[in-house]
Structure formats: structure tokens, C-alpha cells
Amino acid sequence: MKAYLKRYRAFLIVAILIAILTIFNNQLGLKAINIAAYSFKEMLLVIPPVFVLLGLLDVWVPRETMIKYMGENSGLKGIILSILIGSAAAGPLYGAFPVAAVFMKKGVKFSNVIIFIGAWSTTKIPMFLFEMTSLGAKFAFTRLLVDIPGIIIIAYVLSKLMTKGEIENIYKSAELLNK
Amino acid sequence: MSTYILYGVTILFLIFSYMKDKKKTKMSLKKAWKAFENILPEFLVVILFVGVLLAVLNPDAISKIIGSDSGWLGVMIAAVVGAITLIPGFVAFPTAAMLLQSGAGYMQIGAFVSTLMMVGIVTMPVEIKYFGKKLTILRNVLAFGFSFVVAYIIGLVVSGI
Numbered sequence: 149m150k151a152y153l154k155r156y157r158a159f160l161i162v163a164i165l166i167a168i169l170t171i172f173n174n175q176l177g178l179k180a181i182n183i184a185a186y187s188f189k190e191m192l193l194v195i196p197p198v199f200v201l202l203g204l205l206d207v208w209v210p211r212e213t214m215i216k217y218m219g220e221n222s223g224l225k226g227i228i229l230s231i232l233i234g235s236a237a238a239g240p241l242y243g244a245f246p247v248a249a250v251f252m253k254k255g256v257k258f259s260n261v262i263i264f265i266g267a268w269s270t271t272k273i274p275m276f277l278f279e280m281t282s283l284g285a286k287f288a289f290t291r292l293l294v295d296i297p298g299i300i301i302i303a304y305v306l307s308k309l310m311t312k313g314e315i316e317n318i319y320k321s322a323e324l325l326n327k
Numbered sequence: 328m329s330t331y332i333l334y335g336v337t338i339l340f341l342i343f344s345y346m347k348d349k350k351k352t353k354m355s356l357k358k359a360w361k362a363f364e365n366i367l368p369e370f371l372v373v374i375l376f377v378g379v380l381l382a383v384l385n386p387d388a389i390s391k392i393i394g395s396d397s398g399w400l401g402v403m404i405a406a407v408v409g410a411i412t413l414i415p416g417f418v419a420f421p422t423a424a425m426l427l428q429s430g431a432g433y434m435q436i437g438a439f440v441s442t443l444m445m446v447g448i449v450t451m452p453v454e455i456k457y458f459g460k461k462l463t464i465l466r467n468v469l470a471f472g473f474s475f476v477v478a479y480i481i482g483l484v485v486s487g488i
Contacts, residue, residue: 155368156368156371158368158369158372158452159368159371159372159375162372162376163375166378169379176382176383177382179382180375180378180379180381180382181378182378183377183378183381183382184374184375184377184378184379187374187377187378188371188374191370191374193330194330194333195363195370196363197333197334197336198333199360199362199363200337200340200341200355200356200359201336201337201340202358202359203354203355203356203357203358203359203360203362204340204341204344204352204359206355206358207344207351207352207354207355207358208344208355238330238332238333239333240413240450241413241444241447241450242366242369242370242373242447242450242453242454245366245454245457245458246362246363246365246366246457248457248458249362249457250362262466265466266445269444269445269447269470270441270444270445275420275444278420279420279440281420282420282421282423282424283420283423283424283427283436283440284485286484286485287433287436287437287481287485290480290481290484290485291437291440291477291481294476294477294480294481295441295477298473298476298477301473302466302470302473306462306465306466306469309465310461310462310465314459314461314462317459318457318458318459318462321457321459322457325362325365325457
């Protein structure tokens with residue numbers, strides 16, 4: 149019980165602050181609660197399959213397979229796979245991080261993990277179709293064509309900015325998070 | 328639509344997994360739940376923050392500050408607003424379209440959409456939990472900078488400055 153209280157402390161504090169806000173500014177507070185409830189529903193709708201897939205991936209796909217296709221020596225194949233898997237995803241960006249942790253645990257190359265995060269954040273296929281219908285094909289295609297090289301460049305710059313030890317630490321903590 | 332496909336694929340995999348090995352399927356579901364419960368406190372905080380942010384920043388407030396003649400300052404503001412907020416895509420794109428109609432510029436909307444998707448200030452606690460402070464900050468800073476390139480090129484191509 150105590151451990152739970154500690155883990156959810158930040159959540160409880162923010163919830164209380166919102167309750168106080170609602171007392172002072174009824175309209176704004178209720179609006180905030182409404183939007184939060186809406187986001188919560190969205191999370192409950194999209195997040196479960198992502199986590200179930202992540203669990204299945206963790207149990208069924210052997211580390212050797214992941215290393216072969218997306219590991220240190222996977223080259224262009226690894227990059228393309230990372231973009232495709234990230235683009236096929238659904239759900240908000242915060243859903244990508246637990247998946248990335250399983251990838252790291254399975255020995256996926258660091259730059260490919262970052263490329264995957266980038267693709268999830270910005271080149272998702274369902275979102276792309278939606279972007280095209282609301283903002284026009286020219287807008288959506290231009291953004292996609294600039295984003296793909298951008299994601300890869302950012303991933304490589306990040307790999308260069310991090311030291312070997314720092315990357316190892318991230319991999320180690322990913323292992324602990326998915327025990 | 329994409330949610331249905333996601334559910335369909337997941338259920339198919341689950342059935343397949345269950346037929347092949349019940350024990351392994353149980354284990355993967357356990358892992359799924361653990362991974363979810365692990366990050367749930369951070370998720371909940373993010374969701375509450377999003378609620379407050381979106382209650383304060385409505386489309387009207389945004390469109391006032393990023394008009395088409397607001398130039399690079401407008402791009403900067405649009406990028407900052409996009410970086411802070413976290414709006415689901417199916418709300419964000421119609422909102423962006425509405426902002427365009429009410430006078431926002433393509434370059435500004437390009438910056439807004441780009442940082443909205445790539446930069447996540449409110450999701451940083453979640454990201455830090457997995458990737459540590461340094462990588463999280465660097466990734467968000469780089470993505471923020473990159474969004475200006477995206478904005479410039481979109482401005483160039485779509486409205487032909």
C-alpha cells in the first residue's frame with residue numbers, strides 16, 4: 149500500500165491541484181477534467197493491444213532474430229524495418245517507449261531504437277492519411293519526405309552525442325524495466 | 328479504423344500464441360500487464376497535465392498568435408505551443424486545418440504540427456524513465472530544431488514563399 153502511494157504520489161498531487169483549480173475556476177477546472185477523461189479513454193482504447201503485442205514479442209521472438217534483423221550489423225535492413233514498425237504503430241508517443249525498452253532488451257541497435265521512436269512520433273501511416281485529408285496532400289507529402297531523412301539524421305547525431313557507457317546504462321535499465 | 332486493425336492483429340496473434348503454447352501466452356500477458364503497470368503512474372500524470380493545458384490553450388487562443396504574417400516569431404511561438412501540448416492526431420489535424428482557415432500561415436502550421444508530433448514536453452517524465460535525462464533532453468532539442476527545417480520547407484513548397 150505504502151509503495152503504491154509513493155509511486156502514485158505525483159498523480160495524486162496533480163489531481164488535488166486540479167480539484168482546487170475547479171473550486172476557484174469552475175469552468176476551466178471542469179473543462180480540464182473533461183479533456184483528461186477523454187485522453188484517459190483514448191489510452192484505455194489504444195494502449196492495451198500495444199502492450200499485449202509487446203508481451204508477445206518479448207516471449208516469442210528470440211534475441212538472435214532481433215539482433216539479426218535490427219541489431220548492430222543490420223545496416224539498411226535494420227533502418228527500414230525500424231521505420232516500418234514505427235510507422236505501422238497506433239497510439240500516442242508515450243506508447244512507443246515501453247516497446248523501445250523491449251527492443252533494447254532484445255539487442256536492437258541504439259540508432260535503430262531512436263529511428264523507431266522517431267517514426268512512431270511522426271510518420272505513422274494512419275495519421276498520415278488523416279493529415280492528407282485535413283491539410284492536403286502537398287502538406288502531408290512534403291512533411292513525410294523531409295521527416296524520413298530527418299529521423300535518421302537525428303538518430304545518428306544522438307548516437308554520436310551519447311558515450312558508450314551512457315548507452316550501456318540505458319540498455320541495462322531497459323532490462324530491469326522489463327523483467 | 329486503425330484501432331480496429333490493431334485489435335484484430337493483436338487478437339489473431341494471441342489466438343495463434345495460445346494454440347501453440349498456453350504457458351508462454353500466459354507469461355506474455357503477465358509481461359504486458361507488468362510493463363503497463365510499471366509506467367501507469369507517469370501516464371496518469373501526463374494525462375492530467377494534458378487536460379489542464381488543452382483547457383487553457385484552445386484553438387481560438389492559438390490562431391490569434393500564429394497568423395500568416397507573424398513570420399519567424401510566429402513560427403517560434405507555434406513550435407513552442409506544439410512542443411508543450413500533446414493533442415491526439417485526430418484532433419490535431421482538423422484543428423490545424425481550422426487554424427489555417429482562420430488565417431494561420433503554412434510555415435507556422437508546419438512548425439506546430441512537427442513539434443506537436445516529435446517533441447513532447449509533458450511526456451518527458453515517461454521518456455526519462457526509459458531513456459534517462461540526457462538522451463531525452465537531447466532528442467527533444469534536436470527534434471525541436473529540426474521542426475524549423477520542416478516548417479521552412481513546407482512554407483517553401485506549399486505556399487511558395
